[in-house]
Amino acid sequence: MIGVMPRQAEAERNDRALLEAAREVLAVDGAHASVASIAARAGVGIGSLYRRYRSKTELFQHLVEIALDQWTEIAERGLAHDDPWDGLVHYVTSAVGIGSLAPLAGMVTITDEMAEKNARSDKAFAALIDKAHEAGVLRADVTAIDVLLLVEQLGKSPLIEQLQRQGREDLLEAARDARRRVIAIALDGLRPSDHPLPGDPPGMDLFSERWA
Template sequence: MTRKAPRHAEAERNDQALLEAAKKVLAVDGAHASVAAIAARAGVGIASLYRRYRSKDELFQHLCALSLDQWIQAAQRGLAHDDPWEGLAHYVGACVEFSGGSLGPLAGTIAVTDAMAAKFTRSDELMRELVERAHRAGVLRADAGTMDISLLIEQLGKSPLIEQLDRQGRTDLVDAARRARRRTIAIALDGLRAGHPPLPGGEPDPALLTGRWEHTPLDGASAPGRPS
């Protein structure tokens, strides 16, 4: 296996640190999060950051693409499971873990690049495959679809308790809070199993999530798509 050049390896490490820092800073500051605050939290120099990214938008677009890569990898690993339920459960659990404090606050504030749109499409395709496989196996309730699972992941990904403990610096309690969240995830997953009473109403319209990523540039044209 070819070893990565030191600079490339360092850039990848910085990217991952920036992605995790961005999620945490955005969870507190929302769309007003500053690059300086994200860089400081990630331990990355602001000057070196701007040598690599021409603007705040370019940085955030890159971080969104990285986040979508995580969703794609989680779905691929889920599909690698022989058991359709275990594969779906892996996907949901993994996405909840890394989407905590997601990049959702950026929705509508940056243009969706072609790379972001392509990754979103691929992520959606893989999730549909996971859901269809679970339906065919009869392990996923018939009235639960991809939108239900996407919304469930988003709701479970945000943990006020973990965020509060993180802000307080209570490292002694964070692990316990994460274990408690895993129990909550398991409880929620049980609600997706076949055999439960029907869910109220119909499956939510995908526009509920995609609509918030619509961005109107200065020329008035809208860019399609959205990352999660």
């Protein structure tokens, strides 16, 4: 039993490292992300990866499931805020930290469990947007899809990615501060305004059809 616990703890550490590495590699390589690069970034052998996941698809499916749980949790926490604006800010900043899984669109077969988790996440997020609209803190012409697309855009930071590739640890904290400023500027753009947004509001099909 004593020998089992360290092995289990090691497996859990490897799992967390693999999932974090997969997110980081996806942010840079997108659909071209390889299992080898994910394993190397996580600091685990390719054999360890395949002992935990039978294929890259299974790894990515698990990654989507975890992200959906996280998005549901941050939406529900946002709804729990007394101030609807604070709740919306909590969601956006937390979701940006989770990162976008858009590069996986069209690459991963949607399982029943993924669909169920997605429905729960969508419901909580829609309630958060409705609460912000009803309180008048979110501009009336901003839709839920607008906010999701904003999160997707803010989830990628070319500056931070470039500095990480260059090994410039001395500049990373300043780059993260700069990213936080950009996020704050973008959030201010969600506040009510007399200037209408251009074009027609995006529909759910624009956001979700790429996963088909």
